Amino acid sequence: GNSVTQMEGPVTLSEEAFLTINCTYTATGYPSLFWYVQYPGEGLQLLLKATKADDKGSNKGFEATYRKETTSFHLEKGSVQVSDSAVYFCALSDQGGSEKLVFGKGTKLTVNP
């Protein structure tokens, strides 16, 4: 079955540091890939997505590239801010357009001033 593996953290960085959160997946064909963010006490928000190989999703300074050859979708940001402190979830839906999202376990990011 489909699965997502992401680094669990927690990750603690200083403001303006470079961020990478690794995400790899197992799925047949070409799933769609997502990064969601959950701020404390809130629901999940879509951060970015990619639907085919070599697509780059980007939003709010965050980027992730769909790498079919390494089955990866790593999240990066060049300079994090305190306001980026949150839990980040990598997720996939299968190529058939399933209603199901398969989530990774989440990575908690804390950014210190």
Add this chain to the structure above:
Amino acid sequence: DTEVTQTPKHLVMGMTNKKSLKCEQHMGHRAMYWYKQKAKKPPELMFVYSYEKLSINESVPSRFSPECPNSSLLNLHLHALQPEDSALYLCASSQGPLRGVEQYFGPGTRLTVT
């Protein structure tokens, strides 16, 4: 309007109570979802309604009963819950079972069962 609203924000109920959670969206989405999220865990899918019909039930106990009165509304009726059912309940919506579509999540209802 890209908002999914949920009420109430917080709910405390005893094991013999009956209560309902409500979810609403006005994005014209045709799929709506209920998730359960425990602390420090990812959301777990409970139910999916597609075009107002229940399409997925992830073997959820019958003490949780979903209802979709129309394409904009989704309810979750709760009865005889257990303390382990305490969690954040998230509602989401999407355009449907289409490739690459994202789900939009509400802020959740924090449920405590005493």
